[in-house]
Amino acid sequence: MNDQWAKELQDRVQKIQAGGATKYHEKNAEQNKLFVRDRLELLLDPGTIRVEDGLFANCMEEGLPADGVVTVTGKMNGQTVCVMANDSTVKAGSWGSRTVEKIIRIQETAQKLKVPMLYLVDSAGARITDQLEMFPNRRGAGRIFYNQVKMSGMVPQVCILFGPSAAGGAYIPAFCDIVIMVDKNASMYLASPRMAEMVIGQKVTLEEMGGARMHCSVSGCGDVLAKNEEEAIEIARRYLSYFPANYKHKTSKIEAKSIQEGIRSIEEIVPDNQNVAFDMKEMIRAIIDDNSFFEMKELFAKEIITGFARIDGRAVGIIANQSKMKTGSLFVDSADKSARFITLCDAFNIPLIFLSDIPGFMIGTQVERSGIIRHGAKMIAAMSEATVPKISIIVRKAYGAGLYAMAGPAFEPDCCLALPTAKIAVMGPEAAVNAVYSNKIAQLEESERNEFIQQKREEYQEDINLYRLASELIIDGIIAPERLRDELKERLELYESKEMIFSERKHPVYPV
């Protein structure tokens, strides 16, 4: 080839790969933000193959290298993945028509290859000056979201939010399976504080409006809060290690590890007194492979714990009631959190383990007004529909609709097993005696009341005796706490071939 041509190509490539103007690189560095290509270096396996399309997008224009987005196909944990990554040094990562076209094309590639799609978001939103070219048309920005919905459950979709994700752009994270947000820098909002002040007269800070911590702890739009960009990228790599490439496959089994050293036994962790809280996370550590827990929405609706783990090297999803937080009762947010997690695991063939210690769904005017019934229905629907291996362990209490939501016997778990500390009932003995005998109790003399209540409570306890439940085949077995991990290992192996179709229809009418 003509030397001059080669030189021109090389110069152009170098210039495009360098991104936007120096001042924007400096601004990024001040905010502890990495350049988009450095992020990709950390995300993808070092020294492995990767291809990039659309490097020359909008190259006839000055100052819009790659049109502000890098789209690559490469390797992550040895698995092929597709990635789109905004370049915040190019017009603040805003979207023009070619930016949008590149994003749509990489999504199409992910669908054709049936591989995970990652969105590295750091964008001010649409270039309003270019709206006709990038906003309303068939292959305008709306198509990005349409594709995401289409890809949901087909391949894992991961969002790492490094900076803003504004207005319509905020729907990219909304349609991903997981949103990892970098503390202080990441934000998500439909309208900026400036816009909110202009339109509705509200004065707030960006952090209050749509900061990373707010979304990870209050709104539930964020799943994991990362300290910095490096950590966020590491979290994404770890997250995908629990997933297969697409819905047709299962996560590969890895080398098994024993449980964390020095952890107390389940017998020591779980108190007999049903009224006293304990830390369910400690109990989870007592059954899973050491250091294998990946928690989703750790800071949000903490009364339920949802996370991925490995047992004997097999990936599982765990849903567990945390009595330490709000008694472990299910609230509006915790029901939503569980429904979403169950759907995620079921979509990608990850077996589910439910650990119940639940007094029930929360009661009172506050939750009724927030629609606890319809939110609870979401969780029960998601859990019912899940066709992956479904193991229900009653650790302690499972009262009322709490038993149902935690994959009780009626919801076709592959097994429902109880620890000796388990109690399954419509409600606890105190509440039950009061509900059934309140008139009678009121009629009794003060002196006779206590004895009567005590006697009825004992009768009730007998009625819900665990061995009676086992004898009636309500539960499939009672197991010693020290056997639990082995029991889970064996059942997970034996249930591997499970295959079922839940129901014949187009799709359910979702309770939302």
Next chain:
Amino acid sequence: MAGTVWKVLVSEGDVVESGQDVIILESMKMEIPLSAEMDGKVSKIMTNEGDFVAEGDVLLELEGI
């Protein structure tokens, strides 16, 4: 969360450490210990045992020392 104040474990003027239980609520037939979020002196207790309280209610004020 909504529930009843079961026990108030401190009095006004007491010095408490971060993490120390100061009030125990009762709700959904469970005990819910509430602990101090910082070291400090109890400057005001705004609730009595037996009161019904809702999420967001202030039950007790601490002042830094």
